[in-house]
Amino acid sequence: MSKRFVERSILPGFSLSLGFTVFYLSLIVLIPLSMLFFKTASMSWGGFWEVVTSARTLAAYRLSFGTALVSAGINAVFGLLIAWVLVRYSFPGKKIVDALVDFPLALPTAVAGIALTELYAPNGWLGRYLALAGIKGAFSPVGITIALTFIGLPFVVRTVEPVLEDLDPQLEEAAASLGANRWQTIRKVIFPVIFPALLAGFTLAFARGIGEYGSVIFIAGNMPMKTEIAPLLIMTKLEQYDYAGATAIAVGMLLISFFLLASANFLQWLSSRKLGKA
Amino acid sequence: MNAQTEPRFVRIALITIALAFFGVFVLLPLFCVFFHAFSKGWVYYVQTLRHPDALAAMRMTVTTALVAVPLNLVFGVAASWAIVKFDFKGKNLLLSLIDLPLSVSPVISGLVFILLFGAQGYFGPWLVAHNIQIVFAPPGIILATIFVTFPMVARELIPIMRSQGSEEEEAALTLGASGWETFWRVTIPNIRWGILYGIILCNARAMGEFGAVSVVSGHIRGLTNTLPLHVEILYNEYQFTAAFAAASVLALLAIVTLIAKTTVEMAIKRGR
Numbered sequence: 001m002s003k004r005f006v007e008r009s010i011l012p013g014f015s016l017s018l019g020f021t022v023f024y025l026s027l028i029v030l031i032p033l034s035m036l037f038f039k040t041a042s043m044s045w046g047g048f049w050e051v052v053t054s055a056r057t058l059a060a061y062r063l064s065f066g067t068a069l070v071s072a073g074i075n076a077v078f079g080l081l082i083a084w085v086l087v088r089y090s091f092p093g094k095k096i097v098d099a100l101v102d103f104p105l106a107l108p109t110a111v112a113g114i115a116l117t118e119l120y121a122p123n124g125w126l127g128r129y130l131a132l133a134g135i136k137g138a139f140s141p142v143g144i145t146i147a148l149t150f151i152g153l154p155f156v157v158r159t160v161e162p163v164l165e166d167l168d169p170q171l172e173e174a175a176a177s178l179g180a181n182r183w184q185t186i187r188k189v190i191f192p193v194i195f196p197a198l199l200a201g202f203t204l205a206f207a208r209g210i211g212e213y214g215s216v217i218f219i220a221g222n223m224p225m226k227t228e229i230a231p232l233l234i235m236t237k238l239e240q241y242d243y244a245g246a247t248a249i250a251v252g253m254l255l256i257s258f259f260l261l262a263s264a265n266f267l268q269w270l271s272s273r274k275l276g277k278a
Numbered sequence: 279m280n281a282q283t284e285p286r287f288v289r290i291a292l293i294t295i296a297l298a299f300f301g302v303f304v305l306l307p308l309f310c311v312f313f314h315a316f317s318k319g320w321v322y323y324v325q326t327l328r329h330p331d332a333l334a335a336m337r338m339t340v341t342t343a344l345v346a347v348p349l350n351l352v353f354g355v356a357a358s359w360a361i362v363k364f365d366f367k368g369k370n371l372l373l374s375l376i377d378l379p380l381s382v383s384p385v386i387s388g389l390v391f392i393l394l395f396g397a398q399g400y401f402g403p404w405l406v407a408h409n410i411q412i413v414f415a416p417p418g419i420i421l422a423t424i425f426v427t428f429p430m431v432a433r434e435l436i437p438i439m440r441s442q443g444s445e446e447e448e449a450a451l452t453l454g455a456s457g458w459e460t461f462w463r464v465t466i467p468n469i470r471w472g473i474l475y476g477i478i479l480c481n482a483r484a485m486g487e488f489g490a491v492s493v494v495s496g497h498i499r500g501l502t503n504t505l506p507l508h509v510e511i512l513y514n515e516y517q518f519t520a521a522f523a524a525a526s527v528l529a530l531l532a533i534v535t536l537i538a539k540t541t542v543e544m545a546i547k548r549g550r
Contacts, residue, residue: 010448012457017360021372024353028425029378032390035400039393078299085296089289097297099540103304106532106539108486109384110506111525114513115307118314118522125310126302150303182284211383213489214506218513231385231489238389238493243398250386261381 039247051248064230068209071148079156109214139221152205159201196272203264314522326520335508343484354431388493414496422490431476438472482535
């Protein structure tokens with residue numbers, strides 16, 4: 001009996017802390033979010049479907065999910081490279097680079113938005129070179145992808161970094177002493193271990209990219225059907241006092257991202273389970 | 279050693295590619311902000327920041343953070359106490375619900391408050407009848423900011439509290455300290471760096487939030503404009519230098535945040 005007493009139950013404050021947590025959570029998050037579903041429930045199914053499958057909404061979904069996917073892919077490659085370089089190699093200024101990886105998260109999105117637009121506008125520092133190559137940087141899907149790449153980079157680096165740090169060097173030694181060359185070791189020993197983390201980082205960057213607003217609207221150009229992202233379309237509907245339309249687009253967006261994130265989590269679970277068996 | 283690292287030229291090539299990508303995508307935008315902010319000189323820079331609209335926006339931003347951060351701090355401490363110190367059913371569900379605001383688009387975070395408090399919203403008629411304005415007014419901005427920064431302290435505190443365990447609290451209680459005494463004298467000092475870390479991150483997001491605040495603000499100059507919204511207005515009016523001047527204040531905030539964050543991270547590592 002005394003043993004049990006010394007365990008958890010000696011600490012007070014359970015009902016107070018949990019009660020306050022649940023109360024505050026309901027007040028700030030759950031009740032407001034539930035409004036999305038009440039509002040949707042007040043629409044007819046036909047009305048909901050009409051908004052969600054209208055050509056303009058579908059174009060916005062395609063653009064938001066497409067650019068988020070491409071930029072998450074770019075970040076998976078370069079985020080992995082940056083994490084690798086930061087963990088494995090030494091070079092001057094490494095600590096500063098490591099601290100600055102979080103900069104896109106710390107910088108308010110509107111600031112990122114106008115800075116990237118200036119850089120990639122047709123007469124901007126980088127945009128003029130893209131223009132020479134015949135690529136339109138700002139005010140095109142390319143610009144949206146650039147903004148989402150900026151925003152998503154820390155997610156990949158910060159999820160892959162700790163896994164690379166924890167990687168047991170003995171695994172690589174063993175692979176090397178068994179005659180594997182460096183490329184084989186990376187491909188067959190290191191990559192499978194970091195793959196679940198890489199996928200997790202990719203998913204986080206992708207999810208952030210789908211909903212991102214501030215850094216995108218300046219660089220996007222915001223042309224309906226062409227460069228109008230889904231969050232902007234919600235904003236436009238709100239400005240026209242079409243609350244039901246805005247809610248329908250939001251709920252559609254949430255449902256698609258929920259499905260995609262669930263699939264990514266499943267994939268991640270599969271790959272880490274495979275790892276556990278191997 | 280040969281098979282355990284890459285040849286020198288491969289290492290140098292990889293470092294170069296990584297740093298080039300990092301430079302173009304992270305450093306160049308940062309440099310760009312300050313370059314454009316000062317492109318018309320110091321005098322103009324100071325002038326735009328002392329404009330009444332800019333000052334009002336800064337005041338609104340600071341007020342918002344002063345309300346949102348303490349509330350989410352109290353919540354963060356309460357939630358991590360409940361989650362770390364006790365085992366109860368539905369804990370994982372609670373954890374995912376707490377993280378919910380991070381996975382919702384900022385625009386949707388603003389939208390839900392319009393649906394609640396807007397003129398056509400759920401409480402709209404009642405609010406209109408009592409002449410209370412929440413959205414398109416400062417309370418809406420503050421509410422949306424609280425929503426967006428909701429999990430930011432809790433997320434940082436939970437792992438830190440978990441790594442410390444409950445032995446010290448149990449010892450204090452066995453020695454006769456009261457619950458609150460234990461909390462204030464044992465728990466709070468133990469998690470002080472974690473609290474500071476959470477405050478830093480929560481504050482940065484509260485001051486920098488754009489999308490959610492943009493939805494509920496109504497863009498009324500001098501009244502419902504935060505600094506990020508002020509940047510947008512100036513930029514859309516083609517006052518580029520002034521927009522970048524206001525943006526440079528926010529970029530500075532981001533840099534201070536990163537320095538503070540790195541310092542606290544080192545303190546947490548030393549404490550372990």
